[in-house]
Structure formats: structure tokens, C-alpha cells
Amino acid sequence: MSASTSFEIPPPDPRLFELLGDEGFGDELFNERQHRSCAYVEIYVVQLAVRLITELGLASALEQPRTVHELARAQGFVDAFRAPLAWLLALLADAGVLEVGEETGNGTDAAAPTYRLAAPLPAVDPDAVRAAALEVDPSYAATYALLDRAAEAYARIARGEDNAEHALFQNVSLWIGYFNNANGYYAINNRVAAAAAAPCVGDGARVLEIGAGLGSATEALLERLGLRASAIASYRATEPVAFFRRRAERTLRARFPELALQADALDLERPWGEQGVAPGSYDLVWGVNVFHLARRLDDVLAEARTALAPGGALVVGEGMRPRPHAPVAAEMPFQLLAAYVGVETGPERSQPGFLTAAQWRAALERTGFAEVTLVPDVERMNAIRPGFYAAGVRGRRV
DSSP: OOOSSSSHHHHHOOOHHHHHHHTTTOTTTSSSHHHHHHHHHHHHHHHHHHHHHTTTOEEEESSSBHHHHHHHHHTOOGGGGGGHHHHHHHHHTTTTSSSEEEEOOGGGGOOOOEEEESSSOOOOOOHHHHHHHHHOOOGGGGHHHHHHHHHHHHHHHHTSSOOOOHHHSSSSHHHHHHHSSTTTHHHHHHHHHHHHGGGOTTTTTTEESSSSSTEEEEEEEEHHGGGGGGSSSEEEEEEEEHHHHHHHHHHHHOOTSOOOOOOOOOOSSSSSSGGOOOTOOOOEEEEEEEEEEEHHHHHHHHHHHHHHEEEEEEEEEEESSSTTOOOGGGGGGGGGHHHOSSSOOSOOSSEEEEBBHHHHHHHHHHHHOEEEEEEEEEEOOOOOOOOOEEEEEEEEOO
């Protein structure tokens, strides 16, 4: 991905659409417009990152190889900014703006990667990118609004003048707009996950949704089911944030008055049995872009498996990182949040946030799920064109 202001976007490989068509996805979701719109987001975030290098006062320091620790220490950045700074530099290295080297010194920076400018910072024009993108799909406005808010907050948070929760959540309307099926960028996540979950909902199904947020994933699943939604015996939508939960409940009850809906809180980190989730009591457990927030992922997946009846399914709807440690544009706001970066990592989970398809497959198999499949098959898609794709990871309890 180039940081230049040339907005030429290569056309998608037609084999991607052939694969998606074979898996039952029509062109109403994956199409040329969606391809271009997502590419514009990637260009935009790289350009914001280039501009942030100047705003953070890092341009001159990056004329020589520097580690994240060295840069943060020299600029007096707060400790909480180390993770977003590391992500920012990795993103620009991936874009070819920075060169990566290996630090072989001692102490804190031993074996840490170094970064330096590959050339003078390129000229950027994010406003022009946003304008061009919104001509292609105006529904992405909510995505650009959230990215802009995050970019405005980076320097203040780096210097300890603000905190991420205040900077990003003081305007709740940003999140209402972003986590919404009217936002073409986020709707892909919900609709792909719904396509993976819908076959698991039979007559009399008992459904548990984790991290329902504002209810947009719930809406996507019920819309996908159509008349079959009336056969659901019970639907428990859980969300720990009271404002989001109350708003979701109002919306869902108004749209789906026949649904046997229960809306309450569930802390996925605490034992689920203590929160009213009896073993074997659900036929489908699912959630969209929530399981990657688990501090101890295997423990949470094990809780989900315990909650399922034999033959029941877990569906994890997630953005799929194209390779370990690859930075992706969608992360920009979330890198500032402790809940996103403060997870346990190790050999099986090499970075916070989004996982690769292979990591998700291994995680479900490791925690006892069988018949683990990816909908769509993003491993095959990555072989055609590496990228950040939405998918549902589905596994069954046998």
C-alpha cells in the first residue's frame, strides 16, 4: 500500500469473486464497489499515519534507526502509548514509508526492531482520499468519522493530555454510526458472520450472543433467517456496556416483537456458569468482533464450549489478520484502548487484537471443537490476494 496521493486501486482478482460465489455469497456484499471502498480505507489510514509522524515530532528522530522504546523515551510519551506507537511504525513500514532493522544492543531495546525513514515523508492529502472514497460509497462516512476522531486523539494521548476512553467515547454517536449495518465497512463483518451462523439455527434453537453491542449483528442474523427467526426458542443477547445494551434491546424488540429476547450483561472473562449460563444450555453461541478481546482466549473458548449442547455450534465472527503481526487499517482507533491491546499473548496467539485464520482454526481445535470451518474460506482467499477479510469461524461440540 502506497502512501502517495495516487488513488489508483488495482481491480480485484476475479478468482476471489468466483470463490465467494461458490460459497453462496452474492455480489450484493462482495463487489467492485466494496473492494474499492475497503482499499480507500487502507490508503486513508496510511496517510493519517504519515501525518501523525509529523504531529508526534518523530520525523527528525526517524532519520536514524530508532526503536519504539527510544522514540517514546525521547519524546516523553506515556507508557500506555507504546503499543499504538509500535503499531503506527509497523503500519508505515508495511507501507514502505519506513525501513525496518534489527537492534542488537542491550537492555530494554535488545533485539527490538528499529525504524527509520526510507525517504523523506511523502506528501499526503487525506481529505482528498476521503472525498474520493465517499463518492464510491457514502455509507463509509461513519468509518471515516471514527478514524478522524482517533487520529485527532493520538498526539494528546501520547503526551498524557487525554486518555483513550475520554477521547473516543465522549461522542457516543460515533460508535452508534460505526457499529451499524448502514455503515458498509462494518456491515460486512455482521453479514458474513450471520451467514456462518444461520445454518446452525434450527427449530427451537437456543441462542447466546456474546458482546451484542448495539444489536447490529443480531439484526443481521435475524434478517438472514427471515421467517425461520420465529422458530428460535430463546435468544439471549449479552452486552456489558449498559448504554449499548439498553439501546440494542429497544431496537430489537421494536423490529422483532415475536423474538423471545433476553438482554443482559455477561463478562466473558468470568466463569459463565456464575452468570446464568448453564452447561449444555445453548445450540448456538456466537459473537462478532468480541472474542479477540478475551484476555485468556482459550479459557473463553472453553466456556463457550461448555455452554453448548452436544452438536451445538460456536461461531466467531472476526476480521482475519492476513499474517501474524501484520498491521491492518481497521485497528487504528482500537490500538488506543487497553481492552484491545491488554490480552495475554504467547506461542499460539502472537499479537493482541485480530488473529489470523490459522490462529483461529488452531484455537478452536485446541479447545475441543470439531468440524472447524471458515466462512468464507479466507485461507484460500489469502492465497489469491493477501488481505484483511471478514469471516466466521465455526466449530461444533461433539
